[in-house]
Amino acid sequence: MLTLKYIRENTEEVIRRLAIKHFDGTVVISKIIELDDKRKAIQLQLDNNLAEQNRIAKEIGKLFAEGKASEANAAKAKSTELKEQSKILSQELKDVEDEQTKLLLQVPNLPHESVPQGVSASDNVVVRSGGTIPTLHDEALPHWDLATKYNIIDFELGVKITGSGFPVYRGKGAKLQRALINFFLDYNTAAGYEEIEPPHMVNEDSAYGTGQLPDKDGQMYHVTLDGFYMIPTAEVPVTNIYRDVILHSSMLPIKLTAYTPCFRREAGSYGKDVRGLNRLHQFDKVEIVQIQHPDRSYESLEEMVSHVEGLLQELELPYRIVKLCGGDMSFTSALTYDFEVFSAAQHKWLEVSSVSNFESFQANRMMLRFKEEGDKKAQLAHTLNGSSLALPRIVAALLENNQTPHGIKIPKALQPYCGFDKIDI
RNA sequence: GGAGAGAUGGCCGAGUGGUCUAAGGCGCACGCCUGGAGAGCGUGUAUACGCCAAAAGCGUAUCGAGGGUUCGAAUCCCUCUCUCUCCGCCA
Numbered sequence: 001m002l003t004l005k006y007i008r009e010n011t012e013e014v015i016r017r018l019a020i021k022h023f024d025g026t027v028v029i030s031k032i033i034e035l036d037d038k039r040k041a042i043q044l045q046l047d048n049n050l051a052e053q054n055r056i057a058k059e060i061g062k063l064f065a066e067g068k069a070s071e072a073n074a075a076k077a078k079s080t081e082l083k084e085q086s087k088i089l090s091q092e093l094k095d096v097e098d099e100q101t102k103l104l105l106q107v108p109n110l111p112h113e114s115v116p117q118g119v120s121a122s123d124n125v126v127v128r129s130g131g132t133i134p135t136l137h138d139e140a141l142p143h144w145d146l147a148t149k150y151n152i153i154d155f156e157l158g159v160k161i162t163g164s165g166f167p168v169y170r171g172k173g174a175k176l177q178r179a180l181i182n183f184f185l186d187y188n189t190a191a192g193y194e195e196i197e198p199p200h201m202v203n204e205d206s207a208y209g210t211g212q213l214p215d216k217d218g219q220m221y222h223v224t225l226d227g228f229y230m231i232p233t234a235e236v237p238v239t240n241i242y243r244d245v246i247l248h249s250s251m252l253p254i255k256l257t258a259y260t261p262c263f264r265r266e267a268g269s270y271g272k273d274v275r276g277l278n279r280l281h282q283f284d285k286v287e288i289v290q291i292q293h294p295d296r297s298y299e300s301l302e303e304m305v306s307h308v309e310g311l312l313q314e315l316e317l318p319y320r321i322v323k324l325c326g327g328d329m330s331f332t333s334a335l336t337y338d339f340e341v342f343s344a345a346q347h348k349w350l351e352v353s354s355v356s357n358f359e360s361f362q363a364n365r366m367m368l369r370f371k372e373e374g375d376k377k378a379q380l381a382h383t384l385n386g387s388s389l390a391l392p393r394i395v396a397a398l399l400e401n402n403q404t405p406h407g408i409k410i411p412k413a414l415q416p417y418c419g420f421d422k423i424d425i
Numbered sequence: 426g427g428a429g430a431g432a433u434g435g436c437c438g439a440g441u442g443g444u445c446u447a448a449g450g451c452g453c454a455c456g457c458c459u460g461g462a463g464a465g466c467g468u469g470u471a472u473a474c475g476c477c478a479a480a481a482g483c484g485u486a487u488c489g490a491g492g493g494u495u496c497g498a499a500u501c502c503c504u505c506u507c508u509c510u511c512c513g514c515c516a
Contacts, residue, residue, distance in 0.1 A: 043475055047485045054485090057497040061443035076496045083496080246472085367473095378472085 001104050001364045003380070004036060017110040018339050020117060020326035027396030028103050042096060046089040089378040105214060109361040111326050112335035113300075118325025121133050124323070124338070130309070131257035131318035133342050134401050142345045143396040145164040146403060147173065150423050153395075155276070165266065165274070165281035172423045176398075176410075177284060179417035180391050181259050184286035184311065188388055191307055193257035197238035200260055201228040206240040209366040211332040234287035235385045239362060242291055246378045247370040253300055254291040257388065259284065277392035278350065284391040290384040291368065294360065297382035299333075301357045304386050305337050308353050311389055314413040317397050318342040320349065328375055334359045341393065345400035355386030399423075 007014055011029060018025040053345065056079045063072035116125045145154035152173025158166040169177050189195050207213040207229050212220060221230035231237055238258050247254070262285050266274075273279055288307070292300045312319040324336040333356040340349035362381035363369070369378035402409040407424030415421045 043485080047475060050482055050486085053496080057495095058443075060496050065443080072496080079496045401455065 001361060002107055002110065003360070003364055004032070004104075008036065009032060010272060014110065017113075020111045020115055020121065020190065021108050021329060022327050023108055025107060028107060032100060032103050032107075035096055035103070036196055039093065039096045039100060042089055042093045046086060046093055049082055049086045049089060049320070053079055053086065056082070106302040108331045109334050109358065110289065111329060111333075112130075112357070114323075115329065115335060116323060116325045119327035120325075121328050123325040124322040124328055127321045127323050127337065129318075129320035130313060131316065131342075134316045134344050135406055136344050136400075136403065138344050139405065140400070141402055143343075143399040146390075146399045146408065147276070150408065150425060152176070163281070165279070167277070167280065172418075172420060175418055175420075176414075176423075177391060178393065179414055180389075180394065180420075181284060181286060182415045183314075183414055184389055185257060185259055187311055187314070188257035188286065188288055188307075191255075194256040196234075196238055196241070196256050198231075198234060198241075198258055198260065200231055200237075200263075202231055202236050202240065203228060206236055206243065209240045209243045210236045210362050211365065212236060215331050218267055219265050220264060229259060232264045233262050233285065233387075234258040234260040235289060236370060238287065238289045239291075239346060239368075239383055239385065240366065242368045242381075243366040245368055247291070247368075247381065249293060249370050249372045252291065252293045252381065254289075255298070256289045259286045261285075262390075277396045280392055286388050288386050288388040292382050292384060293370070294379070294382050297359065297384060298358050300382075301335065301337075301355065304355050304384060304388075308339055308355060308386055308388050310344075312339065312341065312352075314411070315394065315398070316411045316413075317394070317401065318344075319352075330356070332356075332358050332361050334361065339389075343393070343396040343397050343400050345403075346396075350397060351392045352397075353387035353389050356384060358383045358385075 007029060012032065015025045015029055026104060056075050060075050060079070063069075063075065084377065096364070116123065118124065123258050141149065144155065146151075147155070150172070152166040152169065152171055154170060155164075157168040158164070161168065174286075175245070185195055201223060205215065207220065212229070212232060216232075220232050222228075229236075237260070238256050241256070242254070261282055263282055264280075266279055266281060277283075288304060290297075290304065291299050309319070309321065319339055319341050320339050322340065324333075324338060329336050336354055336356040338351050339353035339355070341352050342348075343350050359382050362383045363380040368381050370381045371378045374419065398411070399408055402411070407422045410418050410421050
């Protein structure tokens with residue numbers, strides 16, 4: 001959520017930058033400012049009314065103490081009248097505030113000045129790439145066939161137990177999952193991230209805090225009986241640790257990492273992109289989160305990008321890093337780098353990580369602030385997060401790219417975690 | 426799931442309708458004192474919104490959350506959430 005102060009002081013700029021995300025803010029922004037003027041006027045009147053009521057109430061106490069009952073009763077009548085007015089005013093104030101919040105929640109985050117123009121993924125800019133795309137042998141298979149051939153992932157069994165998009169990993173497949181999770185967590189903690197194991201369900205406040213609600217309502221599994229949401233990413237519970245918190249600037253940056261399963265309804269997804277591990281309802285992911293001083297959040301973003309890049313190099317996967325264009329960015333992000341690995345049997349790039357700076361957009365919703373030494377006033381912190389990494393597509397690429405006629409090779413870095421160097425029959 | 430007791434500032438804790446502008450203590454910050462430190466003394470110590478060009482200052486709201494009674498609520502009533510104790514169930 002953008003701050004009202006920023007919108008009021010930089011109206012033209014806000015509208016211009018929103019346009020890069022293909023969001024026409026002309027009407028909604030002026031409506032927000034109009035409502036804000038109205039809100040201030042109402043509040044001023046209401047505050048004055050309440051002040052008068054408070055004054056009279058005190059006076060009545062004094063009058064009764066002095067035994068002046070008739071004067072006290074006259075004051076009561078006056079106060080009752082004011083109370084009626086205040087009731088109407090506070091209802092008006094609430095209506096205006098609700099309307100204003102509703103509109104503010106519709107406005108996406110401003111893209112960073114460096115975000116490229118563009119409407120879709122094809123307009124994203126490749127920043128750099130690494131690794132080598134392998135040449136596969138003639139009988140090379142896509143990962144869903146490899147999974148069956150080596151009996152390491154059973155998609156059909158998942159359908160039986162739950163439904164599509166809930167695969168069952170077994171044997172070396174299951175062990176590979178565990179190895180990847182441990183490898184990622186170790187790599188992250190070695191870089192100074194504190195390991196967190198958060199709840200896998202969150203309440204409504206947390207879902208609002210990081211922006212899953214109201215924007216992505218319908219994409220999360222909702223446990224209606226208790227009002228909880230299954231987390232679509234560890235970002236939600238981990239970032240919300242700091243909801244309604246005022247930090248000291250010396251505590252920044254805060255660096256956290258967490259493994260969680262992620263649950264996504266993926267309503268509206270269909271077709272070839274959902275085959276095999278490409279798109280699931282439940283998948284494993286290790287996330288990194290940073291809470292940083294606004295002056296240094298872009299340094300942190302670059303650091304996180306290099307960090308994730310290091311992981312892909314360790315896994316010896318061919319990758320590229322793309323900077324998302326305005327049209328392909330998420331609602332809440334100010335700048336996003338996506339990481340893609342090349343899936344040699346599917347002949348396409350698969351997104352395995354998304355690293356973003358949200359600046360103060362989430363912090364404003366969450367009231368996540370910090371105080372500078374000597375400052376009286378708290379200011380909004382910046383939040384960042386990234387996948388480090390999401391497992392399914394990494395597994396897809398590992399299986400496909402490392403397949404040989406004699407089995408699937410496990411990259412060196414993973415071998416100590418797996419306890420084997422090859423998946424074969 | 427059942428019965429009971431609770432939720433007050435950064436922390437502890439007093440407060441059962443009007444001098445609550447929330448006592449007192451701890452912590453923290455600043456000042457005095459000191460060669461220095463400690464002790465002692467003094468001052469200050471939340472958040473949001475609004476008024477004001479801004480600062481200072483002032484106003485409003487906030488004693489778990491939301492509603493209600495009253496001229497007036499931390500205090501009385503209702504609903505909810507959470508915590509603790511006991512019982513039940515349980516990895």
